[in-house]
Amino acid sequence: MSMEAAKAAARQTALARRALCNPALGEAMAANILAYCPPASSAIVAAFISLPGEISTAPILAALHEKNFDICLPVTPRRGEPLTFRQWRPGDVMVAGRMGTQHTEGAEMVPDFILVPLLAFDRFGNRLGYGAGYYDRTLTQLPNAYRLGCAFAAQELDDVPAGPNDVRLHAIATEREVRRF
Numbered sequence: 818m819s820m821e822a823a824k825a826a827a828r829q830t831a832l833a834r835r836a837l838c839n840p841a842l843g844e845a846m847a848a849n850i851l852a853y854c855p856p857a858s859s860a861i862v863a864a865f866i867s868l869p870g871e872i873s874t875a876p877i878l879a880a881l882h883e884k885n886f887d888i889c890l891p892v893t894p895r896r897g898e899p900l901t902f903r904q905w906r907p908g909d910v911m912v913a914g915r916m917g918t919q920h921t922e923g924a925e926m927v928p929d930f931i932l933v934p935l936l937a938f939d940r941f942g943n944r945l946g947y948g949a950g951y952y953d954r955t956l957t958q959l960p961n962a963y964r965l966g967c968a969f970a971a972q973e974l975d976d977v978p979a980g981p982n983d984v985r986l987h988a989i990a991t992e993r994e995v996r997r998f
Contacts, residue, residue, distance in 0.1 A: 823978035827945050831937035831972050835870055838969040842992035843873030846967060847880050853995040854965060854988055856930040861887045863902050863928035863962075866911070866919045871934060872969050872992070882907055889926040891951075893918050899955040902926050916949070930963045931956070933986060938966050942985040942998030943977040956984040963987050970994075 818826075856862050862881055867874040881888050889902035893915040904923030911919040933952055937945040944966050946952055956964055964984070970991040979985075988997040 820978055820980050824945060824948065827974060827978055828936050828948070830974065831945065832870075834971040835936070835969060838872070838971055840867065840871065840873045842969060843867070844876045845992035846872055846990050847876035849992070849995045850877055850965070850990045851880055851884075854990060854997075856881075856886060856963070860930040860963075861889060861926050861928045863889050863891060863926075863931040864905070865891055865932060865934050865967075867934070868917055872967060874932065874967060877932065877967075878905075879907070887926065889923070889928055890920045891918065891955075892920045893951060896949060897954075899958050900951050902928055916947070928959070928962055931959070931965065932990075933964055933966045935966050935968055935972070937972050937974045937977050938968060938986065938989050939974050939977040940996075940998075941977075942987070942989070943979040943983060944986050945974075945977045950982065953982055953984045957982075965990055965995075 864878055888905050890905045891900040903921050904926050905921050909921040914920050935944040964986045966986045966989040970993045
């Protein structure tokens with residue numbers, strides 16, 4: 818099976834598993850991040866507004882804001898380019914982005930702690946995204962940034978197909994735990 822076919826099959830499996838999960842489990846994920854893998858107090862944290870079906874990031878966004886972190890959200894560019902990040906604060910006007918995302922028109926920022934969305938992950942820190950490569954391109958350009966995946970525990974697969982351009986996570990946060998790789 819080709820790499821693309823293996824990734825497509827893994828995406829289907831992950832989407833089916835994710836569909837059975839409750840997005841409200843984001844409260845537990847947020848608590849785990851703050852208890853077991855909090856960003857450094859000076860960190861610029863890149864987060865994301867969860868898409869339908871993803872574990873909710875609203876609780877971690879609120880908690881990070883309450884702790885006075887600088888928070889930014891990704892801006893999805895044209896296909897083939899890396900993400901950029903813009904400052905976010907509660908109440909900011911949100912702009913519709915590409916691929917169903919939302920971002921602000923705040924100041925551009927360079928994060929050093931990145932919450933990474935995904936469809937699947939494995940015990941080695943490999944992640945499977947939606948297939949456009951935005952996060953892999955971005956993470957390659959920010960090699961010193963801490964990469965924390967955000968997902969439901971049910972999205973773990975035995976082995977995620979990974980190629981040479983796929984960037985591994987440092988850790989994964991779920992509603993059950995934070996696991997470092």
